[in-house]
Amino acid sequence: MPDLRLISFHTCPYVQRAAFVLEAKGVDYEIQYIDLANKPDWFLALSPLGKVPLLQVDGDEVLFESQVIAEYIEETQTPRMHPESALRRAKHRAYIELISAALVPAWRLTTVKTKEEVDTVAAALRRLLERLEQAHSGKTFFDGKTVSLVDAAAGPLLQRIAWAQEFAPLGLFAELPKLTAWHKALLRTPALQASAVPDLRERSVAAYTGWLGDKSKRDATGADHDA
Ligand SMILES: N[C@@H](CCC(=O)N[C@@H](CS)C(=O)NCC(=O)O)C(=O)O
Known part of the structure; x- marks a missing residue:
């Protein structure tokens, strides 16, 4: 199982979407909160749009956009949440x-x-x-x-x-x-x-x-x- 870290902001509904999918599938992940009013340099370097969520996969791979992250978790972790058809x-x-x-x-x-x-x-x-x-x-x-x-x-x-x-x-x-x-x-x-x-x-x-x-x-x- 890859090492997953979700970069988050406390009240963001898009982060919550990704976290919901991780939780529904019982996947282990770390979460790190940042202050969007004072974005850290490391975050700006990682985030092409300057937005949360980000998902760091095994340290060096970074996914952005909540739905892309949700679909990645869907494709790599069970149980399936998308319909078969x-x-x-x-x-x-x-x-x-x-x-x-x-x-x-x-x-x-x-x-x-x-x-x-x-x-x-x-x-x-x-x-x-x-x-x-x-x-x-x-x-x-x-x-x-x-x-x-x-x-x-x-x-x-x-x-x-x-x-x-x-x-x-x-x-x-x-x-x-x-x-x-x-x-x-x-x-x-x-x-x-x-x-x-x-x-x-x-x-x-x-x-x-x-x-x-x-x-x-x-x-x-x-x-x-x-x-
Ligand atoms: N389409 C993006 C939207 C993400 C988004 O808007 N995140 C907000 C927080 S809820 C953000 O990071 N805003 C910072 C900014 O726009 O500077 C997604 O689905 O991930």
């Missing part, structure tokens, strides 16, 4: 792309400054969540009773949506019963629980520096979203 596998990869696209507005919710911007960003996120609801099998996880790479990508997204809605009821899960149940099932999944530091929620909530995180502004403008 090429068509289903392709669809899983397509929905992982959709989840990556949804992480962009989910992250923007932490910083946008006005209620109007929050509503616009939440509406864009909601449209993607509706497509995910349509694609979900209705079983415990995205496509069955066991976790797939789609679940590894979705867990960190659904956690962040729930945390945004602790500040104001944005209605992001409203009338999406499959996503609501999926979120609950993923929260109970050991691989998601082990994919990040125990205080991930507190650290993530602290990143809300925009309108959602500012109670005085919310009170002034009224957090009158539909639930």
Whole structure:
């Protein structure tokens, strides 16, 4: 088994995706956290895009991009998380792309400054969540009773949506019963629980520096979203 080291940032949902896959397969790995506000020189030398996650394999090989890392772990470690059928596998990869696209507005919710911007960003996120609801099998996880790479990508997204809605009821899960149940099932999944530091929620909530995180502004403008 190769020697694996995951270079991480505490609250990064992309790192969590890679860690979820390692945990779901019971793979041994080390994790090293860096400060993205003060990137070390060794990290900048290793990371072509200056981003986490990185996976160092046997010391000198470096992989970047979370989904590439997830696919490498999938190809080299059991049990398989991707479906056997090429068509289903392709669809899983397509929905992982959709989840990556949804992480962009989910992250923007932490910083946008006005209620109007929050509503616009939440509406864009909601449209993607509706497509995910349509694609979900209705079983415990995205496509069955066991976790797939789609679940590894979705867990960190659904956690962040729930945390945004602790500040104001944005209605992001409203009338999406499959996503609501999926979120609950993923929260109970050991691989998601082990994919990040125990205080991930507190650290993530602290990143809300925009309108959602500012109670005085919310009170002034009224957090009158539909639930
Ligand atoms: N597409 C990349 C996105 C990774 C990413 O955006 N990571 C963020 C932290 S969550 C990062 O390293 N940001 C540092 C920067 O952009 O300078 C992946 O899937 O790995």
